Amino acid sequence: MAETALKIATWNVNSVRTRLSHVVDWLQSHPVDVLCLQETKVVDEKFPCEPFAALGYHTYVFGQKSYNGVAILSRSPLDNVSLGFSSILGDRVAVFDEQKRVMAGAIAGIRVVNLYVPNGSAVGSEKYTYKLRWLAVLQDYLKAILLEQPGALLVCGDFNIALEDIDIHDPAGREQEVMATDLERQALRAVLDLGLADVFRKFTQGGGHYSWWDYRQAAFRRNLGWRIDHIYLTPDLYGQAIACTIDIEPRKLEQPSDHVPVTVELEI
Helix, strand or coil: CCCCCCEEEEEEECCCCCCCHHHHHHHCCCCCCEEEEEEECCCCCCCCCHHHHHHCCEEEEEECCHHHHHHHEEECEEEEEEECCCCCCCCCCCHHHHHCCCEEEEEEEEEEEEEEEECCCCCCHHHHHHHHHHHHHHHHHHHHHHHCCCCEEEEEEEECCCCCHHCCCCCCCCCHHHCCCCHHHHHHHHHHHHHHEEEEHCCCCCCCCEEEEEECCCCCCCCEEEEEEEECCCCHHHHHHHEEECCCCHHHHHHCCCCCCCCCCCEC
């Protein structure tokens, strides 16, 4: 039986309704099999499903008004869709689902987890502490998923963490800067120690490749970016990956998201 390619992408769209034409246009020119969206900023009943249905996508949503929110668009129906941490870990973590940041579903035997990791605001703030606690719950959540269903796992989204200095345009002083502190990096590495690897670095080892640029200081034009949108794979999937790319073109549009899509291509 011939191998086929499966393309899965992640994109923080910074309001799906504001950026709807950007996402629709991108899907028309980049017809991926699965697109994981973050920061959709809309309640479920107001999510704009129709334009995506017209392109042949099934839509799965977990949103809230004005903030956060995740969604998965898939050409094939997803199996085993779950919303939030508590769907796997139970009511003990329900407080972390008040912010809609986690959902998952399966396609072609691959469990896809879509995340919008908290930003953390400022080092030492309550939001920073919440972020570290959230990442500890994420570790428990993924561990439980792997225990229940060992094998193919893809974890993607806006992690709001640059894991290495090479992922920041200027890492000087990064130890005191949210999204790059040692505690955040340690928390993410603990998650990755479950057996997940950064597929972008399988194909691109050099610096200068980013997925987010601040709206201020002409950051995009000057390429003053951070690579904080990631796709992580378990070993078998990592071996099946044949490409992983960052598409900076949507950042050139009028009123763009501050993030751009990241896409992995897998042979299945």
